[in-house]
Amino acid sequence: MSDAPFGGTPPGYAYDADRAEEQRRHHDMMPYIDDSPSSSPHLSSKSRGSRDTLSSGSLESTKSSEPDLEKGLEMRKWVLSGILASEETYLSHLEALLLPMKPLKAAATTSQPVLTSQQIETIFFKVPELYEIHKEFYDGLFPRVQQWSHQQRVGDLFQKLASQLGVYRAFVDNYEVAMETAEKCCQANAQFAEISENLKARSTKESKDQTTKNSLETLLYKPVDRVTRSTLVLHDLLKHTPVSHPDHPLLQDALRISQNFLSSINEEITPRRQSMTVKKGEHRQLLKDSFMVELVEGARKLRHVFLFTDLFLCAKLKKQIGGKSQQYDCKWYIPLTDLSFQMVDESEAVPNIPLVPDEELDAMKIKISQIKNDIQREKRANKGSKVIERLKKKLSEQESLLLLMSPNMAFRVHNRNGKSYTFLISSDYERAEWRENIREQQKKCFKSFSLTSVELQMLTNSCVKLQTVHNIPLTINKEDDESPGLYGFLNVIVHSATGFKQSSNLYCTLEVDSFGYFVNKAKTRVYRDTTEPNWNEEFEIELEGSQTLRILCYEKCYNKTKLTKEDGESTDRIMGKGQIQLDPQALQDKDWQRTVISMNGVEVKLSVKFTSREFSLKRMPSRKQTGVFGVKIAIVTKRERSKVPYIVRQCVEEIERRGMEEVGIYRVSGVATDIQALKAAFDVNNKDVSVMMSEMDVNAIAGTLKLYFRELPEPLFTDELYPNFAEGIALSDPVAKESCMLNLLLSLPEPNLVTFLFLLDHLKRVAEREGVNKMSLHNLATVFGPTLLRPSEKDSKIPANPTQPITMTDSWSLEVMSQVQVLLYFLQLETIPTPDSKRQSILFSTEV
Numbered sequence: 001m002s003d004a005p006f007g008g009t010p011p012g013y014a015y016d017a018d019r020a021e022e023q024r025r026h027h028d029m030m031p032y033i034d035d036s037p038s039s040s041p042h043l044s045s046k047s048r049g050s051r052d053t054l055s056s057g058s059l060e061s062t063k064s065s066e067p068d069l070e071k072g073l074e075m076r077k078w079v080l081s082g083i084l085a086s087e088e089t090y091l092s093h094l095e096a097l098l099l100p101m102k103p104l105k106a107a108a109t110t111s112q113p114v115l116t117s118q119q120i121e122t123i124f125f126k127v128p129e130l131y132e133i134h135k136e137f138y139d140g141l142f143p144r145v146q147q148w149s150h151q152q153r154v155g156d157l158f159q160k161l162a163s164q165l166g167v168y169r170a171f172v173d174n175y176e177v178a179m180e181t182a183e184k185c186c187q188a189n190a191q192f193a194e195i196s197e198n199l200k201a202r203s204t205k206e207s208k209d210q211t212t213k214n215s216l217e218t219l220l221y222k223p224v225d226r227v228t229r230s231t232l233v234l235h236d237l238l239k240h241t242p243v244s245h246p247d248h249p250l251l252q253d254a255l256r257i258s259q260n261f262l263s264s265i266n267e268e269i270t271p272r273r274q275s276m277t278v279k280k281g282e283h284r285q286l287l288k289d290s291f292m293v294e295l296v297e298g299a300r301k302l303r304h305v306f307l308f309t310d311l312f313l314c315a316k317l318k319k320q321i322g323g324k325s326q327q328y329d330c331k332w333y334i335p336l337t338d339l340s341f342q343m344v345d346e347s348e349a350v351p352n353i354p355l356v357p358d359e360e361l362d363a364m365k366i367k368i369s370q371i372k373n374d375i376q377r378e379k380r381a382n383k384g385s386k387v388i389e390r391l392k393k394k395l396s397e398q399e400s401l402l403l404l405m406s407p408n409m410a411f412r413v414h415n416r417n418g419k420s421y422t423f424l425i426s427s428d429y430e431r432a433e434w435r436e437n438i439r440e441q442q443k444k445c446f447k448s449f450s451l452t453s454v455e456l457q458m459l460t461n462s463c464v465k466l467q468t469v470h471n472i473p474l475t476i477n478k479e480d481d482e483s484p485g486l487y488g489f490l491n492v493i494v495h496s497a498t499g500f501k502q503s504s505n506l507y508c509t510l511e512v513d514s515f516g517y518f519v520n521k522a523k524t525r526v527y528r529d530t531t532e533p534n535w536n537e538e539f540e541i542e543l544e545g546s547q548t549l550r551i552l553c554y555e556k557c558y559n560k561t562k563l564t565k566e567d568g569e570s571t572d573r574i575m576g577k578g579q580i581q582l583d584p585q586a587l588q589d590k591d592w593q594r595t596v597i598s599m600n601g602v603e604v605k606l607s608v609k610f611t612s613r614e615f616s617l618k619r620m621p622s623r624k625q626t627g628v629f630g631v632k633i634a635i636v637t638k639r640e641r642s643k644v645p646y647i648v649r650q651c652v653e654e655i656e657r658r659g660m661e662e663v664g665i666y667r668v669s670g671v672a673t674d675i676q677a678l679k680a681a682f683d684v685n686n687k688d689v690s691v692m693m694s695e696m697d698v699n700a701i702a703g704t705l706k707l708y709f710r711e712l713p714e715p716l717f718t719d720e721l722y723p724n725f726a727e728g729i730a731l732s733d734p735v736a737k738e739s740c741m742l743n744l745l746l747s748l749p750e751p752n753l754v755t756f757l758f759l760l761d762h763l764k765r766v767a768e769r770e771g772v773n774k775m776s777l778h779n780l781a782t783v784f785g786p787t788l789l790r791p792s793e794k795d796s797k798i799p800a801n802p803t804q805p806i807t808m809t810d811s812w813s814l815e816v817m818s819q820v821q822v823l824l825y826f827l828q829l830e831t832i833p834t835p836d837s838k839r840q841s842i843l844f845s846t847e848v
Contacts, residue, residue, distance in 0.1 A: 073150040075240040087138045093222045094131040096201035122181045126171040137161050155250025162254040165261045168227045230258045285309045286466040295422040300404050311335050330460045336445040338416045356405040358778035364402045369814050371395045406517045426517035429550050432574045485545035488612040493538045495605040500531040505556040512546040522669040526556045538672030550579040576602040627683035630711045637751040644758045647682045651705035652762045659698035661772045666783045670700030678704040715790040722791050729822045781824035789819040
């Protein structure tokens with residue numbers, strides 16, 4: 001229902017209207033991606049007028065299918081339920097504004113008025129009229145939704161609501177005067193200041209007796225905020241109303257009125273949301289804010305950072321005590337004229353950053369998955385909300401800890417007075433975004449300044465009202481029916497790019513998110529001396545609960561001395577960046593879907609195709625006797641008269657020859673076309689395969705080896721023994737665990753055992769170069785665990801005919817983590833005793 005790229009809000013958004021509106025606000029900032037090369041306009045309120053003829057998703061499937069009519073009409077009810085919930089919340093906010101009006105008016109005629117009649121009229125201008133309009137709308141809509149049928153009409157109500165938008169024009173025109181009047185009255189009258197900070201809005205029907213405390217400033221902004229979203233509601237409803245439905249023309253008319261109205265006032269109201277008045281009538285506007293990890297004397301601290309039009313501020317969120325409203329402590333600030341960037345080589349930065357072992361991060365992920373599982377179980381059992389609230393608190397703690405511990409990329413800001421500060425970020429994308437925003441604003445700043453303690457306190461207080469990021473971006477803040485992200489494989493073809501001003505050596509990297517932070521997953525080759533690179537490279541990227549795909553375009557600098565030293569950078573230069581949301585519904589179709597990402601005047605063409613993990617890892621029975629892919633390992637070794645399949649030995653040999661220091665070896669995707677070419681060569685026993693390998697990117701060879709193990713008709717650890725390995729790794733007594741795990745390993749068929757030991761020795765050698773290739777034993781276990789171990793279909797927790805084939809339950813997530821733990825256990829063992837004392841001959845004598 002959202003117009004964001006790949007974006008979609010599930011029907012359950014009805015139960016949290018404010019969150020849905022928050023998401024829409026975020027989506028509005030993202031580019032609307034059209035498939036045509038010439039068109040990729042930025043989505044703004046003004047451009048929405050043309051959007052009712054566009055499809056709401058950004059990806060054009062090669063096969064267009066007519067949406068199911070019944071499902072669409074059911075969605076129509078969900079949308080209307082969401083609108084009702086949102087209206088109820090909005091009415092409670094308007095009621096909270098009206099509540100002090102009567103006593104204030106009554107006091108205005110006495111000898112001790114709090115405010116004059118004129119001040120009351122100015123501050124609360126048109127609020128009673130707005131309340132009446134929306135009360136009438138709500139009272140008309142509620143019974144129609146209660147007596148729902150697919151033929152139910154509501155278009156007349158929306159048409160009437162749209163025709164009354166003129167009242168909003170009057171409210172918006174008066175808004176700034178109302179805010180200034182309220183501010184002056186607060187300063188002049190302590191009683192009114194107390195009233196304006198403690199307005200009570202009733203909660204929704206589910207918790208009638210509860211109220212929430214709001215400030216006058218917050219509530220007066222609600223109508224302004226409301227009108228900016230008027231077209232989004234109608235877009236959602238129109239999308240799920242068939243053209244043949246009697247409501248369709250009425251809703252189209254309401255949408256046209258709303259869009260015209262919004263276009264006329266859009267520019268006037270945008271800056272007011274995020275600005276505060278400073279001395280001499282100047283406005284300090286908030287441009288960007290985000291949670292970030294600061295490195296303070298070697299310790300990681302969670303901060304909320306704010307970029308204003310004239311300064312950069314780092315604050316700490318205070319703990320809320322006794323129902324008090326949110327508050328910030330200012331840790332430090334830098335005027336933008338005094339701010340510069342400090343960047344050093346990653347190799348230099350690493351020793352200064354306290355790295356958290358991958359095993360610890362993985363333990364956090366396991367705890368998160370277990371707690372989510374427990375929450376779902378409690379919900380199904382209809383247990384008390386206290387238990388669920390306790391679990392949610394635990395989940396919040398674990399996710400905050402993971403967010404604090406995971407980023408390792410340094411982002412340094414420097415104050416010209418000599419003090420430097422270091423943040424840790426998980427992605428080059430975010431680092432570039434912050435630097436771009438700060439640099440752009442610095443062009444408009446010309447003088448330094450310092451704030452008094454009072455001014456600093458006012459500024460810090462304003463952060464509570466101005467902030468746009470209210471929650472740490474983790475799953476604890478998601479509703480149950482929001483997408484948990486995608487699990488499986490995303491094939492991405494990076495086709496080409498246009499829009500570069502001069503010839504450069506260009507390449508792209510791809511990042512996806514996992515557990516709230518981003519990981520680099522693939523890199524194209526460098527296309528040299530061109531303004532129009534044609535990579536046409538395909539990558540297979542593994543997704544773990546991912547919701548966003550990012551692409552960054554770089555200029556490769558071969559001569560480091562030629563780099564601009566503006567900020568001491570010694571890395572390749574980012575030429576552009578963009579991202580798309582990975583929406584399960586949009587990616588349901590198994591066909592390739594094309595899109596264009598626009599970034600700073602550069603356009604990159606991509607195609608994507610998604611395969612869920614349950615389908616990508618589904619093992620097909622072996623029907624072929626020739627070739628090596630998809631053929632039982634025992635058949636291959638017998639035919640080759642070898643202990644270890646030739647393909648495994650060749651790939652390992654080539655990787656050990658030139659890939660041991662490749663950053664992200666086995667994690668970074670190889671080019672899919674190269675992998676398929678190698679697969680075909682091995683299958684037909686091509687004598688020139690070693691020559692082919694020597695000319696290919698080493699990541700493609702690593703990808704070929706992973707593909708071989710993934711396509712085995714039975715996993716290396718066998719269907720029969722898999723449940724025993726899963727139980728063995730869960731044993732708490734270390735002696736019992738070692739005995740069990742080693743006995744199970746030695747129970748494997750000989751070709752499986754010998755091949756595994758051969759691979760194990762290789763992976764340990766890869767991990768010995770972790771300082772260079774960044775691949776720890778844990779990273780390698782994460783890559784290979786789910787490939788080498790896999791339950792048979794009868795033992796799997798995956799439903800045989802899943803109703804939602806592209807998401808993954810947390811119980812399955814735990815299963816995957818168990819597979820990682822099994823492989824990690826064997827990788828961490830110093831030696832594996834075998835019945836045959838001549839272990840070396842088992843491993844390296846290939847002839848029987």
